[in-house]
Amino acid sequence: MSASTDADRTLSTLLACPLDRSDLESDGSGWRCRNGGHSFGRGDHGYLELARPGSPVLTIESTSSECAHIQESGGERVYREYLADWLRGPRGGTGLTVLDAGSGTGTAVAEARRDGHCAVGLDMSAVAAYWRAAGRPADQFVVGSVTEMPFADDAFDVAWTLGVMEHVGTTTGHLTLASDWRQQRAEFARELLRVVRPGGRILMACPNKSFPLDIQHGPTDEQTQAPLRARIFDRFGVNVHQVWGSYHLPSYRDVDRWFGRERVRPLPLASYFGFSALERPGVPQPAARAARWWVESMPPALRRTGLNPYVLVEIVV
Ligand SMILES: C[S@@+](CC[C@H](N)C(=O)[O-])C[C@H]1O[C@@H](n2cnc3c(N)ncnc32)[C@H](O)[C@@H]1O
Numbered sequence: 001m002s003a004s005t006d007a008d009r010t011l012s013t014l015l016a017c018p019l020d021r022s023d024l025e026s027d028g029s030g031w032r033c034r035n036g037g038h039s040f041g042r043g044d045h046g047y048l049e050l051a052r053p054g055s056p057v058l059t060i061e062s063t064s065s066e067c068a069h070i071q072e073s074g075g076e077r078v079y080r081e082y083l084a085d086w087l088r089g090p091r092g093g094t095g096l097t098v099l100d101a102g103s104g105t106g107t108a109v110a111e112a113r114r115d116g117h118c119a120v121g122l123d124m125s126a127v128a129a130y131w132r133a134a135g136r137p138a139d140q141f142v143v144g145s146v147t148e149m150p151f152a153d154d155a156f157d158v159a160w161t162l163g164v165m166e167h168v169g170t171t172t173g174h175l176t177l178a179s180d181w182r183q184q185r186a187e188f189a190r191e192l193l194r195v196v197r198p199g200g201r202i203l204m205a206c207p208n209k210s211f212p213l214d215i216q217h218g219p220t221d222e223q224t225q226a227p228l229r230a231r232i233f234d235r236f237g238v239n240v241h242q243v244w245g246s247y248h249l250p251s252y253r254d255v256d257r258w259f260g261r262e263r264v265r266p267l268p269l270a271s272y273f274g275f276s277a278l279e280r281p282g283v284p285q286p287a288a289r290a291a292r293w294w295v296e297s298m299p300p301a302l303r304r305t306g307l308n309p310y311v312l313v314e315i316v317v
């Protein structure tokens with residue numbers, strides 16, 4: 001365990017004990033909270049692990065190297081084509097304090113840093129190996145749970161969480177729901193509202209449960225394994241899924257319930273998507289063109305409905 005450095009001290013202004021939210025102090029060999037005497041250290045790859053002992057975020061194998069590779073290229077594009085403008089936009093600014101909740105390999109954090117924002121990534125310990133391999137600085141990435149965040153109240157100007165909510169409350173970090181998945185998601189939303197300052201903004205994105213096609217998640221977990229669905233996904237890259245009952249994807253209704261409908265602003269999807277998934281062999285190109293046209297020209301009045309393939313919302317805190 002290393003002693004405190006300048007970089008640690010900058011990060012430490014944002015941190016709080018994930019268990020009781022008191023200040024964290026470096027005690028030379030690790031980190032200790034002021035109230036409860038909870039102590040924390042660094043994992044094998046050198047990143048702070050600020051999670052409850054035994055937390056699934058310390059043990060779940062959430063990321064494969066294939067997944068990491070997609071995140072690397074996708075993260076850079078989504079930052080350059082979307083997030084950079086969202087940060088700068090009408091309600092944005094420069095030099096913002098930014099949380100990427102469920103950052104994956106951390107490309108978007110690195111890009112935001114390049115633009116002069118103070119960005120921090122939070123994710124499970126399984127991705128720390130990828131942070132290390134990509135040379136991500138240990139003062140910009142923290143291991144912890146999005147449902148019990150190791151950050152102080154109002155620490156951030158903005159937060160984004162992209163492709164994360166649909167995995168929270170699952171047993172493996174993928175699709176199979178744990179018994180308390182609803183509570184975990186409500187906690188995640190509460191945590192976002194807590195760590196972003198009043199007047200700040202949250203951007204959340206994931207496939208829309210109410211739309212029956214998902215091009216990002218195949219029917220992979222045992223619970224959802226169905227030979228026909230798996231064949232359709234392999235052939236066309238599209239998962240035809242249920243739009244009712246317990247299913248891992250969130251809907252606009254869920255988002256309105258978690259954050260309060262008055263705070264939630266559904267956003268246009270244009271420029272958020274790269275459409276590279278539709279370019280793979282086997283996807284009929286007329287269908288791909290139709291999908292692209294729909295995503296780019298969907299009337300605003302339909303954004304909260306089952307005709308919208310994606311949940312993309314800004315939440316004003
Ligand atoms: C599909 S990846 C998306 C990564 C990145 N946001 C992107 O868009 O490329 C979902 C990420 O959420 C993380 N995640 C899921 N549940 C989490 C939790 N409870 N706490 C922290 N991270 C979590 C996973 O480890 C994974 O890195």
Ligand SMILES: [Zn+2]
Pocket residue numbers: 017018019020021022033034035036037038
């Ligand atoms: Zn504590």
